[in-house]
């Protein structure tokens with residue numbers, strides 16, 4: 638005796654597809670929100686980790702890793718600061734390495750940013766920054782203790798000479 642073939646009818650398939658489309662429309666924004674929250678948490682954790690490494694360097698050497706030859710906010714990966722944390726930069730007291738591997742980009746693929754105030758007056762805050770999910774800088778004055786316009790930027794004060 639031949640078994641009767643069980644198959645979906647076209648109508649059943651259309652109903653299943655419609656349900657899947659509606660479900661994905663409801664769930665996708667939720668999933669995106671969760672992913673973004675996880676990325677923000679990851680960026681905050683990475684910045685705190687780098688901050689700890691910089692403070693350990695400061696403890697040994699007496700000052701924060703150099704931001705660069707021209708003091709201004711710059712990319713952290715590939716910077717003098719990154720190499721000073723990774724390998725002996727010749728500073729007296731250097732006792733690293735302070736980080737295990739090169740500092741990559743933030744979870745959105747953009748550079749982490751760093752500026753060391755380097756003792757300049759009116760710019761007391763040395764900081765680390767991720768431009769956040771939008772990839773654009775929102776903080777209008779990172780050198781104050783309460784910078785305005787944070788928006789989605791992720792900002793960590795490494796050291797505040799104004800304290």
Ligand SMILES: [Ca+2]
Nearest residue numbers: 768769773790
């Ligand atoms: Ca931003």
